[in-house]
Amino acid sequence: MGQDASLFMQALSGARTPRAPLWLMRQAGRYLPEYRATRAHAGSFLDLCYNPALAAEVTMQPIRRFGFDAAILFSDILVVPHALGQNVWFAEGEGPRLDPVTDHSRLSRLDHPGNLGRLDPVLETVARVRAQLVEETGGQTALIGFCGAPWTVASYMIAGKGTPDQAPIRLIAYQDPDFLQAMIDLLVEASTNYLIAQIDAGAQAVQIFESFGGALPPALFQRWCHDPVTRIVQNVKSQRPHVRVIVFARGVGQNLTLFGKVAEVDGLGLDWGVDVNWAAQAVQPMKTVQGNLDPLALMAGGEALAEGVRCILDALSNGPHIFNLGHGIQPTTPVAHVEELVRLVRSA
Ligand SMILES: Cc1c2[nH]c(c1CCC(=O)O)Cc1[nH]c(c(CCC(=O)O)c1C)Cc1[nH]c(c(CCC(=O)O)c1C)Cc1[nH]c(c(C)c1CCC(=O)O)C2
Numbered sequence: 001m002g003q004d005a006s007l008f009m010q011a012l013s014g015a016r017t018p019r020a021p022l023w024l025m026r027q028a029g030r031y032l033p034e035y036r037a038t039r040a041h042a043g044s045f046l047d048l049c050y051n052p053a054l055a056a057e058v059t060m061q062p063i064r065r066f067g068f069d070a071a072i073l074f075s076d077i078l079v080v081p082h083a084l085g086q087n088v089w090f091a092e093g094e095g096p097r098l099d100p101v102t103d104h105s106r107l108s109r110l111d112h113p114g115n116l117g118r119l120d121p122v123l124e125t126v127a128r129v130r131a132q133l134v135e136e137t138g139g140q141t142a143l144i145g146f147c148g149a150p151w152t153v154a155s156y157m158i159a160g161k162g163t164p165d166q167a168p169i170r171l172i173a174y175q176d177p178d179f180l181q182a183m184i185d186l187l188v189e190a191s192t193n194y195l196i197a198q199i200d201a202g203a204q205a206v207q208i209f210e211s212f213g214g215a216l217p218p219a220l221f222q223r224w225c226h227d228p229v230t231r232i233v234q235n236v237k238s239q240r241p242h243v244r245v246i247v248f249a250r251g252v253g254q255n256l257t258l259f260g261k262v263a264e265v266d267g268l269g270l271d272w273g274v275d276v277n278w279a280a281q282a283v284q285p286m287k288t289v290q291g292n293l294d295p296l297a298l299m300a301g302g303e304a305l306a307e308g309v310r311c312i313l314d315a316l317s318n319g320p321h322i323f324n325l326g327h328g329i330q331p332t333t334p335v336a337h338v339e340e341l342v343r344l345v346r347s348a
Pocket residue numbers: 024025026027028029030039045072073074075076077078094095096146148162209211328
């Protein structure tokens with residue numbers, strides 16, 4: 001079966017599909033009891049990311065349970081700085097921690113972006129998942145690879161942890177733009193190589209997560225978000241023209257239309273703050289749109305969920321659309337609400 005046989009790939013190619021394909025950001029995660037069970041005997045979170053058998057297993061868990069239309073590689077955006085030699089770890093219950101890189105001398109001690117050998121196990125996971133998807137779904141379920149956008153990844157590399165408003169990187173963008181440009185350039189090159197390696201291992205589409213694009217003031221958006229993401233997309237597409245690319249730039253509002261003008265972008269993610277009626281007018285004529293259910297409407301369930309789904313389908317069903325959340329699923333979301341979501345989207 002060709003790769004465009006899947007509903008997800010058809011929608012991403014710009015087709016209006018008989019029903020909206022469905023997957024969820026963070027669909028493999030702590031809300032699933034089988035994930036928690038695998039996680040409990042895998043060691044640390046990074047150990048799980050670098051264990052191809054277990055990482056493939058958790059990638060497949062939500063596919064087997066819900067029959068989603070796409071699987072997303074189980075890994076993390078911070079494996080890229082880790083592969084470049086930065087110390088990265090996940091403090092239990094606290095999130096990611098890194099030894100901060102805040103100046104040229106520390107940056108120069110990182111590895112060359114062509115040396116991503118540490119990510120070989122992740123590529124092995126991609127190959128295993130693709131083989132399992134072909135075997136178990138006949139290729140009906142597509143495989144998505146991913147990386148973080150340079151600004152988002154650099155915000156962790158500089159602060160050494162998640163920060164509510166990304167103040168450390170914003171300050172450096174003003175005080176030492178040459179340093180930040182060098183870090184961003186390194187990430188553009190590493191991310192390009194990493195995505196191409198995922199595609200060669202079996203990923204049919206890739207998504208770039210710009211989780212903190214909304215932290216940029218308008219005057220800085222072009223340089224630190226739009227340019228680096230566009231460079232990655234164009235680099236990847238020029239070398240692997242058959243792949244499909246989704247950009248999920250959270251919180252960027254009307255700047256979504258700037259990505260809409262980039263010919264090589266196939267799909268645009270909509271966070272839950274985007275007005276879907278605006279998106280139907282301003283974004284969907286240019287690109288396939290994906291999103292934007294509030295993860296808390298899914299957690300709440302009931303009428304909030306039904307109304308949220310209806311509102312999205314009413315606005316976006318007339319063009320190419322992939323159903324998803326506006327951000328990752330929350331760990332305390334009841335599994336029954338996800339079952340209900342699948343039923344609502346499939347029966348619409
Ligand atoms: C900013 C960011 C990160 N990671 C990611 C982003 C961008 C998207 C976003 O904005 O959410 C992306 C990511 N992280 C993970 C995936 C896997 C694929 C998927 O199922 O979507 C993806 C695509 C698994 C994960 N990444 C992480 C978990 C939870 C780890 C655990 O099992 O303990 C998972 C399933 C850990 C992680 N990783 C990161 C944080 C801040 C945390 C801690 C927060 C938390 O605990 O939920 C960095």
